Amino acid sequence: MDSNTDISPELMFTETDIGRRNRFVENVFKIFFFIMTCLMILPLLLIIGYLFYKALPVLSLDFLFTNPKDNMRAGGLWAPFLGTIYLVVVSLLVAAPIGVFSAVYLNEYARENWFTRIVNLAVVNLAGVPSIVHALFGVGAFVLFAGLGESILAASLTLAIMTLPVIIASTTEALKAVPMSFREACWNLGATRWQTIRRIVLPNSISGILTGVILQVSRAAGETAPIMFTGAVFYKAIAEGNVFAYNITDQCMALSLHLYTISTQVPDVTEGIPYGTAIVLVGSVLLVNAAAIVLRVYLRTRKRW
Amino acid sequence: METNNHSIETKNLSLWYGDFQALMDVSVNIPSGKITALIGPSGCGKTTLLRCFNRVNERYGNVTTKGEIKILGKNIYDPDVSLLELRKTVGMVFQRPNPLPISVYENILFGLRIHSPFGSLTRNQADEIVEEALTSVFLWDDLKDKLKARATSLQLEQQQKLCIARLLPLKPQIILMDEPCSALDAKGTLAVEELMGILAGKYTFLIVTHNMAQARRVSTECIYMFLGELIEHRETQALFETPEHPKTADYVQMRYG
Numbered sequence: 001m002d003s004n005t006d007i008s009p010e011l012m013f014t015e016t017d018i019g020r021r022n023r024f025v026e027n028v029f030k031i032f033f034f035i036m037t038c039l040m041i042l043p044l045l046l047i048i049g050y051l052f053y054k055a056l057p058v059l060s061l062d063f064l065f066t067n068p069k070d071n072m073r074a075g076g077l078w079a080p081f082l083g084t085i086y087l088v089v090v091s092l093l094v095a096a097p098i099g100v101f102s103a104v105y106l107n108e109y110a111r112e113n114w115f116t117r118i119v120n121l122a123v124v125n126l127a128g129v130p131s132i133v134h135a136l137f138g139v140g141a142f143v144l145f146a147g148l149g150e151s152i153l154a155a156s157l158t159l160a161i162m163t164l165p166v167i168i169a170s171t172t173e174a175l176k177a178v179p180m181s182f183r184e185a186c187w188n189l190g191a192t193r194w195q196t197i198r199r200i201v202l203p204n205s206i207s208g209i210l211t212g213v214i215l216q217v218s219r220a221a222g223e224t225a226p227i228m229f230t231g232a233v234f235y236k237a238i239a240e241g242n243v244f245a246y247n248i249t250d251q252c253m254a255l256s257l258h259l260y261t262i263s264t265q266v267p268d269v270t271e272g273i274p275y276g277t278a279i280v281l282v283g284s285v286l287l288v289n290a291a292a293i294v295l296r297v298y299l300r301t302r303k304r305w
Numbered sequence: 306m307e308t309n310n311h312s313i314e315t316k317n318l319s320l321w322y323g324d325f326q327a328l329m330d331v332s333v334n335i336p337s338g339k340i341t342a343l344i345g346p347s348g349c350g351k352t353t354l355l356r357c358f359n360r361v362n363e364r365y366g367n368v369t370t371k372g373e374i375k376i377l378g379k380n381i382y383d384p385d386v387s388l389l390e391l392r393k394t395v396g397m398v399f400q401r402p403n404p405l406p407i408s409v410y411e412n413i414l415f416g417l418r419i420h421s422p423f424g425s426l427t428r429n430q431a432d433e434i435v436e437e438a439l440t441s442v443f444l445w446d447d448l449k450d451k452l453k454a455r456a457t458s459l460q461l462e463q464q465q466k467l468c469i470a471r472l473l474p475l476k477p478q479i480i481l482m483d484e485p486c487s488a489l490d491a492k493g494t495l496a497v498e499e500l501m502g503i504l505a506g507k508y509t510f511l512i513v514t515h516n517m518a519q520a521r522r523v524s525t526e527c528i529y530m531f532l533g534e535l536i537e538h539r540e541t542q543a544l545f546e547t548p549e550h551p552k553t554a555d556y557v558q559m560r561y562g
Contacts, residue, residue, distance in 0.1 A: 111366055111367070179403075181403035182403065184361075184403065185399070185405055187361055188359060189392065189393070189396075189471070189475065190388075190392035190416065191389075191419045195419045199415075200407075
């Protein structure tokens with residue numbers, strides 16, 4: 001056999017200097033990336049841990065189901081908690097159908113032309129607009145021009161405008177993940193676009209679509225600016241324990257604004273209350289996100305290709 | 306009458322994707338009840354031509370067509386032609402088997418369900434149709450206990466046969482095949498070829514293939530296309546053994562490129 005190396009077979013696979021160096025660099029980067037990952041988790045754990053520790057004295061079911069008392073220095077969170085739920089639910093009821101169906105149109109029906117290009121450009125830019133700008137738009141368009149006044153409806157519509165572009169973008173992603181070959185199969189059997197969407201595209205993208213929509217809950221729940229001038233108030237007492245205590249033409253309290261108020265505007269607040277408010281806000285958002293994950297896993301088990 | 310002999314006739318068919326001309330003045334007659342092969346190098350318009358025959362090209366965006374296409378004697382650009390009906394009559398099988406991500410049973414019935422009023426298909430009819438379709442492609446014995454299984458979990462060969470079976474309940478006249486065997490192994494290829502041989506006569510087949518041995522094995526007539534033009538169309542044996550056009554000769558004798 002014509003050997004092109006002088007090394008004996010014994011030593012052929014031993015590590016060379018370059019090999020040693022490569023292995024060292026490999027390890028350095030592995031550890032570096034791992035540390036970065038830890039750094040990412042750390043603040044989250046610290047924040048939640050700290051909040052919990054500080055909030056522990058006030059946390060109870062009563063805290064959730066009673067109104068704030070003594071000029072918000074004591075009491076619970078019922079009014080702001082229910083207000084946030086109203087704002088989020090109404091805004092999603094508006095934004096989700098419009099967002100999802102317009103994404104379906106853009107993806108499944110529209111040809112690439114000047115109209116779709118303008119729409120896509122608008123979506124991208126709208127997603128980048130700061131929330132305070134949405135707030136000003138909400139004041140102009142919904143509160144003043146449409147005459148809704150400062151109300152849950154006006155605030156929810158403002159939140160809807162804010163979440164809409166992200167819902168369109170995430171729905172588009174979910175639809176694009178359905179292989180083109182499924183659509184081709186349907187079309188060539190004489191299916192209309194709607195039959196294709198209804199029977200094949202939507203069932204296979206619904207998990208992604210819902211996840212995208214549900215993730216917007218956390219954004220809508222957390223924002224303060226868009227609701228501040230459009231429908232949220234500092235204080236408003238409502239019937240405790242009645243989930244229909246707000247009317248959508250009413251103003252309402254909201255967790256995010258309430259947290260801001262009691263942390264900065266009200267002196268002598270019972271110490272645990274701002275932390276408790278934060279925990280309730282973060283906790284409900286995490287709960288909804290967890291539900292989204294469970295739903296997604298469940299729906300994903302039904303699709304396999 | 307000519308229409309009895311030719312399922313597909315085109316006259317001066319040209320097609321553009323935007324500014325790019327993909328088909329140039331293609332005039333061709335495809336015989337009824339036979340297998341016709343469409344060969345030629347990649348990107349020369351074979352698939353485009355195939356997609357013209359059920360007008361599915363128009364779903365892919367900016368397409369302009371000129372010229373005439375007659376399917377079973379009827380001009381498919383006439384205003385009274387329903388595209389959905391046309392696509393029932395002219396079925397298509399793809400390069401990569403593309404069963405829908407639903408059960409085997411529902412795959413077979415998909416075409417019928419979208420073309421008939423909701424709930425008009427009784428359970429017994431449905432069962433019969435599924436059995437008949439699967440039997441015609443020799444899948445019944447393999448799949449009769451797996452009707453509820455996801456079609457996408459089958460072996461590729463079974464998937465491709467299922468894609469053929471899926472067309473049959475719609476009673477197609479013409480079946481277009483776009484490299485139907487290129488994702489299959491040798492055994493699967495032979496099985497699909499055999500199936501075509503048996504079904505020919507009942508249906509008109511037009512098959513795009515890159516495999517010249519396959520074109521020779523399965524087809525009665527053969528068309529050679531090059532850069533959007535139809536170069537030669539003759540009986541398969543004649544085309545391979547005594548090609549008239551030098552470009553055809555280059556290609557079939559592997560001197561192309």
